[in-house]
Amino acid sequence: MSVPIPAASGDARRALSLSTAAFTVCFAVWTIFSEVVAGIRTSR
Secondary structure (H helix, E strand, O other), rough: OOOOOOOHHHHHHHHHHHHHHHHHHHHHOOOOOOHHHHHHHHHH
């Protein structure tokens, strides 16, 4: 069994930043789609 090598501080910060940005984009798209679907359902 090998011992894991700790990630550098910069790598951890980059991973956290990219994960946060990806979550924000996905949440924004989900919110927009839910508003569009709600508008379509009420217009029928």
